[in-house]
Amino acid sequence: MVTEYKFFINGEWRTSPRKIQIKSPFNGEIAGEVYLASPDDLEDAVISAQNAFEKTKEIPSHKRAEILEFISNEIAKRREDFAQMITREMGKPITFSRAEVDRAIFTFKIASEEAKRINGEIIPLDLASHSEKRLGLVKRFPIGIILAITPFNFPLNLVAHKVAPAIASGNAIILKPSSQAPIVSIMLAEIIEKSGYPAGGFNLVPCKSDEIELLVRDERIKMVTFTGSSEVGWRLKNIAGKKKVTLELGGNAAVVVEPDANLDFAVKRIALGSFGQAGQSCIAVQRIYVHKDIYPEFEKRFVEETKKLKVGNPFEPDTIVGPLVDENAAIKTENWVNEAVKNGAKILTGGKRNYTFYEPTILIDVKPDMKVSCQEVFAPVVTLEKYDSFEEAIQMVNNSRYGLQAGIFTNNIKKIFYAFEKIDVGGVIINDYPTYRIDHMPYGGVKDSGFGREGLKYAIEEMTELKLMVLNLA
Structure with missing residues (x-):
């Protein structure tokens, strides 16, 4: 019997009238059937993420670190299950699949540490006589709902590179996984569900590519982070409006x-x-x-x-x-x-x-x-x-x-x-x-390879905004 996989919105697993079969590129075997989110489901995901952000932005750093540590540990417990599914879904040799799972464990682990050191700074403002006795306090704040769109070739670790820094910085996230390899993301959602991150703080919406563009255009989304082809990436940037965008695109290294x-x-x-x-x-x-x-x-x-x-x-x-x-x-x-x-x-x-x-x-x-x-x-x-x-x-x-x-x-x-x-x-x-x-290294490109950087510390900077408070101590 073929296993069916639901999608995840507001802490609940959902079905729909639409499904796709995920077939192995190696032998054509069916890895599973995945329900697709509808435009109405996408709207529910945005609303649930909006509501959840009021909670996620208040989670203290030690709690965010514990959540990420839990996710890392749970992936490690299911290491072979994840590796086997990566190979079934997209044909990656099993040795490379196991290495990818190990990297994802590391990615969430480093994110748990980075959650504890999202630092600000104190800056002196008395560089001119009219600004004596003034001091600046700079702090980073989460920006809101982050839409993450991920590719097939690293269906776990490239998802981790978007989900982990979003949780570390207290944002809400909506994930659209690759249509060619979505099951690994669903397995990750099963872990996140049990992690203690608020319902709606993480939503998983397998859907058609043209339908996710509804959210790329949506003003309630504060950032789009995309990994994939240059052609698709630049198109998404063009329709994203005023929101932040990071693109990790192609190359011919x-x-x-x-x-x-x-x-x-x-x-x-x-x-x-x-x-x-x-x-x-x-x-x-x-x-x-x-x-x-x-x-x-x-x-x-x-x-x-x-x-x-x-x-x-x-x-x-x-x-x-x-x-x-x-x-x-x-x-x-x-x-x-x-x-x-x-x-x-x-x-x-x-x-x-x-x-x-x-x-x-x-x-x-x-x-x-x-x-x-x-x-x-x-x-x-x-x-x-x-x-x-x-x-x-x-x-x-x-x-x-x-x-x-x-x-x-x-x-x-x-x-x-x-x-x-x-x-x-x-x-x-x-x-x-x-x-x-x-x-954990800064990773990203220039020219048609995109802009912005991944790597936990650097992704957290992309997913936060600096805010300044000026103190007049006179």
Whole structure:
């Protein structure tokens, strides 16, 4: 029998006349059936969040920390259940799914600590004679209802990156999970229900994408935080009106390998960052630039390492490359690679599709305007190119509409700081792939990769407003 999953509004589990089936991209098995919220349900979610905010904003910091600690601990108790469902829903290899659950445990844990240190400051205001005996007190306040819209590729931890700071800062939140992987969010809602956060403080509304735009436009929503494609993200910003918006969008992450790099380490890390979980990460390696002096050796080793990666059943612990999220994604990848080859690119390895699977693929002789280079592939496909000088390599990295993260393999301190100052991205990762992330660091991009930052402390700052009180002590 197929399990049915309800949605969650105002502390209650609801059904509706509409349901969707969630099918595994690996074998087509049904992971469950999820009821969809209607526009009337969305209105109820807003009203319940409005009412709950009057309570959530008054919760003391120690209590918010306890709630977040509880959520972290309960996820840990259900670690394997969450991991298995992530793999069932979106085909992520089980080893990566378990790592994602561990990250979510960490994310809520760090949020519980950050809830205790949402600091303000005292500022002297007597910098001019007319302002003697005056003092400023600055404090952060929660802003209200936060609408969070999350993607399929990290269906637990990217949800955690929105829910955890919202709770830590005392806001109410409405979560619209990915339609391709909503069940993991429902499992999280079951934990939040028991956490002690007020009814209506967290609402979960699986629904159609066009219907959630009703809330994006709604003036009662004070912030929209979105992770997903650039096209959708910028559209949502355009219709959001005056509310705060943070966007964590796509990328075509680049990595530069200098002659002094540790090639053994670099090759293994770049292969994992390129093809792990089928490249379905916005900071997956997509463009690789290698100095001409080491290019032949790098190319040889990189092809060999790529061929070692296991492609197949995502439930087997040694699988690195599982399926893409659906057949349309695999077909799009196939079309883009074929188009590049037709226009002069060459395939070193890979280049074949089998239903939702696409082989790890390395392309050379790629032109900058080919889709596999200038757009986000979001699949196990990388381009490989040589360069003459480090300055040229940095220009190649910057020749992109995106700017999320970049990786640099070198031990030359001057080049390290040159890259840090010159690359137009949100994060420069030295001696590791651009796919690196630990969940308390500031994370976000520039250009078409969005704006605003996640990472618990930084997300809390986005979800609060500074307020100043001036004391006249004369």
